[in-house]
Amino acid sequence: MKLSEAKQQFISTWGAMGTHWGINRTMAQVHALLMISPDPLTQDDMMAQLNISRGNVNMNIRDLIDWGLVERVLIPGERKEYFVAEKDIWKVATQITKERKKRELDPMMKLMDQLSKVEGDKKDKEVKAFVDAVNGIKKFGTQADHMLDVLVKSDENWFVSTLMKLFR
Amino acid sequence: MKLSEAKQQFISTWGAMGTHWGINRTMAQVHALLMISPDPLTQDDMMAQLNISRGNVNMNIRDLIDWGLVERVLIPGERKEYFVAEKDIWKVATQITKERKKRELDPMMKLMDQLSKVEGDKKDKEVKAFVDAVNGIKKFGTQADHMLDVLVKSDENWFVSTLMKLFR
DNA sequence: TCGAATTTTCAATAATTTTTGAAAATTAAA
DNA sequence: TTTAATTTTCAAAAATTATTGAAAATTCGA
Structure with missing residues (x-):
């Protein structure tokens, strides 16, 4: 080709x-x-x-x-x-990850916090199903948040270290 | 609310x-x-x-x-x-991950394999820049692929284990 | 400061994607 | 079977999103 x-x-x-x-x-x-x-x-x-x-x-x-x-x-x-x-594809990936976390995950989590305070009897299965879903997403979001942080941080280190090599 | x-x-x-x-x-x-x-x-x-x-x-x-x-x-x-x-948000996430890997990552990798075989003198900076970009993406893709596998697999175990709890 | 080169904006238009709704196909009860 | 309920399809319409291009704004050299 x-x-x-x-x-x-x-x-x-x-x-x-x-x-x-x-x-x-x-x-x-x-x-x-x-x-x-x-x-x-x-x-x-x-x-x-x-x-x-x-x-x-x-x-x-x-x-x-x-x-x-x-x-x-x-x-x-x-x-x-x-x-x-940016030519370094890892840098590209972390940059996108960071931005999407900021633009998507963070606002979503803020909303879930509000929604988990919904009024109503927890015995009502409608209410229960809703609260369960919201709490599940909150838990998931928190874990994902941490995971992405680790990824971005580790990659920042990795990036810094690769960059350093160029100068020594 | x-x-x-x-x-x-x-x-x-x-x-x-x-x-x-x-x-x-x-x-x-x-x-x-x-x-x-x-x-x-x-x-x-x-x-x-x-x-x-x-x-x-x-x-x-x-x-x-x-x-x-x-x-x-x-x-x-x-x-x-x-x-x-599916109510389990982790299951939802792994399912989406699996599907997107299949639909997006896999075809992308196949294309990169082809593109890395581009003809031309590696000394030519145009060719070099292209091949470098493609190889970078290939390396990245391979790592991402493994990472996602680990994620999906670990989660399958986690899911299975949660499911098991329901029956004992 | 002036004016040409360059960049930015944005209303109009084009392209794409989504939605509708009614007709066709399918299903299962009688 | 037959028939009525239900699901599926898909061409046309609506909604959304992306693109153009020319006018306005900005930048910078002279």
């Missing part, structure tokens, strides 16, 4: 995967493109390579920056802005 | 979460409704409680069954079909 074809495959598959991961297709494609680029790219580069409009690139780049997956880089003497993606 | 209000909140939030988890809003709502129901429900029950059409209930129930999260139950002497959801 030729590089150009392989690139296309990679970008399109990563895009399709993105939709399963809670980010939109184009955002994942932009990310994919940047992940396999040896050099920083401009918005125009991405427009050309992915065949999408300026506005689209711009918005998705902004989202990727919010997710902590892409950053702006300044190239001395250049007027245009350049962008690079 | 009253039960009816709490239920509504629960269903609507679980539905919103579903969209982040790769399943559609209504499917997640049907699942939520079944999770907090002490008794099996019919399609008509769900139509009434969620205000959705018969076809919609039917399709989403089918999907939930495919995901292994809901099952049909027969109530002796009743003509209609009844449905119950």
Whole structure:
């Protein structure tokens, strides 16, 4: 398989995967493109390579920056802005994990705390089924929370240690 | 907060979460409704409680069954079909994990294997960046695969052991 | 400060996904 | 069988989400 074809495959598959991961297709494609680029790219580069409009690139780049997956880089003497993606896939995974924990798990847990205080007779099977479900989710959420923390923390260490190697 | 209000909140939030988890809003709502129901429900029950059409209930129930999260139950002497959801949230989580591994991770890994065989000079920085990215993902995927297996297996044991308790 | 290059915004449009509802198929009681 | 209850299907409609592109805003060199 030729590089150009392989690139296309990679970008399109990563895009399709993105939709399963809670980010939109184009955002994942932009990310994919940047992940396999040896050099920083401009918005125009991405427009050309992915065949999408300026506005689209711009918005998705902004989202990727919010997710902590892409950053702006300044190239001395250049007027245009350049962008690079985090290349370390473990870093990508922990970053996504962290963000989703913040955006999804934390608010869910807050709600469950409220819902577990529902009024009503615990003898009523309707009430009991509800409270049981909510408490189950709370317990699960707490455990998941800890597990994810361990993962993210261990990975931060791992990341730091890999990074350190580069400097010694 | 009253039960009816709490239920509504629960269903609507679980539905919103579903969209982040790769399943559609209504499917997640049907699942939520079944999770907090002490008794099996019919399609008509769900139509009434969620205000959705018969076809919609039917399709989403089918999907939930495919995901292994809901099952049909027969109530002796009743003509209609009844449905119950897996109530154990850990079981739900491992089931989803298993399915997503099968649907997302496995195909992704297969593709990466192909893509790592891209032709071209490894000295070319374009080729190198591509191969590095693909190999990084392969390594990551393999580790994730093992991790998920451990999770699912340990949980299967845990589930079996909880189940056993019911019978002794 | 000015003005060209570049980035950002956002209303309109396009594409995609979900939902409906009625017809067809299936099921099981009589 | 026949028939009425129930489930399933799927084309059309509605709702949602993503994309465009041009105008507005910003940035930076001269």
